[in-house]
Amino acid sequence: GAGVSQSPSNKVTEKGKDVELRCDPISGHTALYWYRQSLGQGLEFLIYFQGNSAPDKSGLPSDRFSAERTGGSVSTLTIQRTQQEDSAVYLCASSYTQGGGQETQYFGPGTRLLVL
Amino acid sequence: AQKITQTQPGMFVQEKEAVTLDCTYDTSDQSYGLFWYKQPSSGEMIFLIYQGSYDEQNATEGRYSLNFQKARKSANLVISASQLGDSAMYFCAMREAYSNSGYALNFGKGTSLLVTP
Numbered sequence: 001g002a003g004v005s006q007s008p009s010n011k012v013t014e015k016g017k018d019v020e021l022r023c024d025p026i027s028g029h030t031a032l033y034w035y036r037q038s039l040g041q042g043l044e045f046l047i048y049f050q051g052n053s054a055p056d057k058s059g060l061p062s063d064r065f066s067a068e069r070t071g072g073s074v075s076t077l078t079i080q081r082t083q084q085e086d087s088a089v090y091l092c093a094s095s096y097t098q099g100g101g102q103e104t105q106y107f108g109p110g111t112r113l114l115v116l
Numbered sequence: 117a118q119k120i121t122q123t124q125p126g127m128f129v130q131e132k133e134a135v136t137l138d139c140t141y142d143t144s145d146q147s148y149g150l151f152w153y154k155q156p157s158s159g160e161m162i163f164l165i166y167q168g169s170y171d172e173q174n175a176t177e178g179r180y181s182l183n184f185q186k187a188r189k190s191a192n193l194v195i196s197a198s199q200l201g202d203s204a205m206y207f208c209a210m211r212e213a214y215s216n217s218g219y220a221l222n223f224g225k226g227t228s229l230l231v232t233p
Contacts, residue, residue: 033221045222048217110159
């Protein structure tokens, strides 16, 4: 079956512009996660959705970051007024939420964001 | 606080040999899960193997096995019969108890493995 897909695969933007990153999870997976991978910080957890709701947004780096999920499926991560330190690979993953190994997360190919 | 430690930034192994990638972790939970992911140069994170804290037997998936030593809090990945295509970054990750972050993973810094002919 289809895996997690993300778009765009690459995005180059100018400092101060807004960007939207999209994630389409595996069909039937109720949980969706966003992570950021950068050279200095490694892999950081950003936000988690169970269905359409995100119980905790404290992992988002600043108030310029927001995320939503609609219909229990596609999610968008929006970065407003981008800064150069936002340059990173943004990874999306999806899973069930049943524990005991059922929660294994499957990752998409990532969006490589470069802010000039 | 760093919860996953991978002490080997880089490793070399010759084709067809076995290699062990180290991972130690820190948690106060009784129930947790440990994962290994492979990230080739293409960038995609590929799930390799899972070990639950209550699993009595070490997990195996094809050429991958996990040497789980609970008392020492270590979860080393063993790759047998290395292939050139195994050259990649390898990440150890842990999920703790379900919380408002779901089962968010804590990742180690990774180990870069190079398989030589």
